Amino acid sequence: MTAADVLLALVFAGAVLWVEDGRLRFRAPVGALDDTLKAAAAKSRGGLIALVRSGAVLPADRTAWSEETTHELEERAGILTFEADLAPADAEREAERLVRVAHTREFLERHAFVRRAPHAPVDTPAAEAVALFAGRVAARTDDP
8 A cells, every 4th residue: 555545544534644743643533443554554654744744634623724625514514414314513523524535535636646537526525425324314214
């Protein structure tokens, strides 16, 4: 796996990465990173630091995001709340992960670290998320 592959896998798993005092830092949901991914990250540490410094990931602090990116987060959270029937807090958490994935994927594609399949749409995370949770909506029983 290249550092770009590892970075995308980390972000997809929900990890938020940043560089502090020259060291790679991250936070991730408990259990989100398996041993294989942790080992790949350790092996690719230098490449990951370079990618993070070059802007491949959104800032860890959402207040540093652009207005456009914040709007995208809010829009996706709304879609997940209403279309996937997620609780607002869960929808916002998943929307943040999806926005981070989309940003990283676009950065890596733009800089030719990874290539998008010719038939794949550029922006699919919201649709992917709705599909992931569609089973939850279908399995719901009607409320009285």
